[in-house]
Amino acid sequence: MKNTVIALLVTILLVAVVNLLASLGLLGVAGNTGSGSFEYKVLNAQQMDTIGFRAIAEEEGIEVSEEGEINFPKEMVDKIAKINMLPRTIQEVEKDGGWNLSGITADNHYIFRRAK
Secondary structure (H helix, E strand, O other), rough: OOOHHHHHHHHHHHHHHHHHHHOOOOOOOOOOHHHHHHEEEEEEEEEEEEEEHHHHHHHHOEEEEEEEEEEHHHOOOOOOOOOHHHHHHHHHHHHOHHHHEEEEEOOOOOEEEEEE
């Protein structure tokens, strides 16, 4: 019985030491990607809308003015609704430089990341 308790304590100690070394970055454990291996890009809701509107205007052949104004026809209301445009906007950002959507904050900031 005493040998079993000692074996369990040694096992727990070894696991704790390995965990400590992995968290310090001294061990290359699979899935442990350090914070320095990614670069991040954060876009607010207005920037995302601009990207989405421009992508849809380009797809439909609608001209964008010098000031960045776009006049969509009334028939396109469903296509430019936020719920329909968001997936397209995310795809546009992702294909521009290999960005991947990492998360969205409560105040509508879209966080993208890519490997360095």
